[in-house]
Amino acid sequence: MQNCNVAGYDISKGTTIFVNVWSIGRDPGAWDAPDEFLPERFLGKETSAWGSNFALLPFGSGRRVCPRIKLGLKVVRTRLANLLHGFDLKFVDGMRPEDVSLEEEYGLSTHPKHRLSLLMEPTLPSRLY
Structure with a gap:
């Protein structure tokens, strides 16, 4: 100019x-x-x-920015949803739902401020349908 x-x-x-x-x-x-x-x-x-x-x-x-970032995010979310669909999630160490903190830390990506430990048990096939 x-x-x-x-x-x-x-x-x-x-x-x-x-x-x-x-x-x-x-x-x-x-x-x-x-x-x-x-x-x-x-x-x-x-x-x-x-x-x-x-x-x-x-x-x-x-x-x-990467032209396929939106597609990549959709694929990751879909795969995560499919994975979670096949498992029952249970709290460990006597934790209750009201003990879960929803606070976040911001940066390049958003992370939970406090760690959450879960036990993943495979869902029984009869419960999938």
Whole structure:
């Protein structure tokens, strides 16, 4: 839109700039162990794939987010529902339904604030239908 200077480089109006996002995602100066799959590196950080968070730029963010993220979320939810349909869930250690905390911690994803332990017993086939 106009001539400018970025980090000591003069950029002329009308110049097309390509950002090498692949190299940003593998830069050891920006990431600890950049070649390892460590999703826990985002725990406790205020990040969102839907906004303009540059920490998530190598994975797609904002308008450039993964085009199949909505399909992926639907598939995960459907599989979880099918899994839960086949099991009876029971509390452990004398816990009661009123003892369950619904408080959440927000970050890249939402996590329960307090841990919940459940016992999963397979549902009997006669109860499935």
